[in-house]
Amino acid sequence: MRAAYALRLRHPIRKPDPMRVCALIVAAGRGTRAGGPRPKQWQALGTGRVIDHTLDAFARHPQVDDITVLLHPDDMGREAAELRARGCRVAQGGATRSASVRAGLAALPDCDLVLIHDAARPCVSAQIISDVIAALETQEAAAPALPVTDALWTGDQGFVNGTRDRTGLFAAQTPQGFRRAVIVAAHDTAGAQDAADDVEIARAAGHSVAITAGDPDNIKITTPADFARAAAILERRMDIRTGNGFDVHAFGAGDHVTLCGVRVAHSHGLVGHSDADVGLHTLSDAIYGALAAGDIGTHFPPSDPQWKGASSDLFLRHAAQMARDQGFTLTHVDCTLICEHPKIGPHQLAMRTAVAGMLGLEVARVSVKATTSERLGFTGRGEGIACMATATLVKT
Numbered sequence: 001m002r003a004a005y006a007l008r009l010r011h012p013i014r015k016p017d018p019m020r021v022c023a024l025i026v027a028a029g030r031g032t033r034a035g036g037p038r039p040k041q042w043q044a045l046g047t048g049r050v051i052d053h054t055l056d057a058f059a060r061h062p063q064v065d066d067i068t069v070l071l072h073p074d075d076m077g078r079e080a081a082e083l084r085a086r087g088c089r090v091a092q093g094g095a096t097r098s099a100s101v102r103a104g105l106a107a108l109p110d111c112d113l114v115l116i117h118d119a120a121r122p123c124v125s126a127q128i129i130s131d132v133i134a135a136l137e138t139q140e141a142a143a144p145a146l147p148v149t150d151a152l153w154t155g156d157q158g159f160v161n162g163t164r165d166r167t168g169l170f171a172a173q174t175p176q177g178f179r180r181a182v183i184v185a186a187h188d189t190a191g192a193q194d195a196a197d198d199v200e201i202a203r204a205a206g207h208s209v210a211i212t213a214g215d216p217d218n219i220k221i222t223t224p225a226d227f228a229r230a231a232a233i234l235e236r237r238m239d240i241r242t243g244n245g246f247d248v249h250a251f252g253a254g255d256h257v258t259l260c261g262v263r264v265a266h267s268h269g270l271v272g273h274s275d276a277d278v279g280l281h282t283l284s285d286a287i288y289g290a291l292a293a294g295d296i297g298t299h300f301p302p303s304d305p306q307w308k309g310a311s312s313d314l315f316l317r318h319a320a321q322m323a324r325d326q327g328f329t330l331t332h333v334d335c336t337l338i339c340e341h342p343k344i345g346p347h348q349l350a351m352r353t354a355v356a357g358m359l360g361l362e363v364a365r366v367s368v369k370a371t372t373s374e375r376l377g378f379t380g381r382g383e384g385i386a387c388m389a390t391a392t393l394v395k396t
Helices: 050-059 078-085 097-107 126-135 180-190 198-204 225-237 278-290 313-325 345-359
Strands: 021-027 066-071 089-092 113-118 141-147 152-156 159-164 170-172 176-179 210-213 239-252 256-259 262-265 329-338 366-371 384-395
Touching: 021 050, 021 097, 050 066, 050 113, 050 126, 066 078, 066 097, 078 089, 089 097, 097 113, 097 180, 097 198, 113 126, 113 180, 126 141, 126 176, 126 210, 141 198, 176 180, 176 198, 180 198, 239 278, 262 345, 278 313, 278 329, 278 345, 278 384, 313 329, 313 345, 329 345, 345 366
Parallel strands: 021 066, 021 113, 066 089, 141 210, 329 366
Antiparallel strands: 113 176, 141 170, 141 176, 152 159, 239 384, 256 262, 329 384
16 A cells, blocks of 8 residues: 655746656666575566566556667677567666666656666556656656554664654665756755765755655665565566457358468368458467457458458457557467468477467467367368467556
């Protein structure tokens, strides 16, 4: 549950129109306290790695235009190439957090607002990001925080030796947001001086920082126990959808059939308004079903002549893009072709590869298999091909 408290925003400044928002993800640390064989940002967490969940949160946010990731020099090879492939910019970080941020600010594209976030906070919510951006419409800097509610002690050699007043104390979180000119100038003023975070840098340069509502779930992974806590938070938020599809096409005149995007020689063709690819039709319907968004006929009516003879990859790509637009990741598809002929086995890998390319999936996440109906029914009599498919979508 997000903390609820009123904030008084001081020194309002005029909102530029439009504002371009860049995210700067700090991932150059080694995080040795977290344990494990690799730095914490690269370790497994739920359905991905820590950094994957962090990047997904910003990539899905409709107001974030660009993401730059700051990496340790040891990660500027394979890891950097991987991040670039998913659309992120990459810059090499420095020996300290502040040095890394300075390097990132220098590498940013043109933008008005900068959100600086720790890669080790994978549970950041869209609401946290939105609140910081909204505050920057009238403020020069803003950051989320939680008011301290526990009693505060001081201690020595395992014993309490004093207390501290918690009034007015907050636990800082990220992303910390700034007008770009403000934070660049603040870091230029600080020079090589290190700081706990960028709020400290901004305040040292005389800038006010508005506090936005933090979230107890927006934890920073620091110790081994934090991985389990973060996984539980992400699992609680996860929206998993499963959709099924089923389709049938009759044989007609022709010398080949197209199945899962692959042309297969045969004594007959398949009858349909488009290219009659029963595999791709069924996979498309499975994705539409997972989204509760109807079927192919809903989006591409057979009564519309523009789809006459259309390649069915158009339908599958449309379904996959609709899933992405709604914030879902397609994690797996499974397709079973039901026919006596043609034989599917020799073409199975080609079909899996074709479907994987259309969906942007690894081949290992695409299953295409075949079975017969033991010569029973219309497929057993060689009158056509049936297909059933399942698709799994995940939103975190």
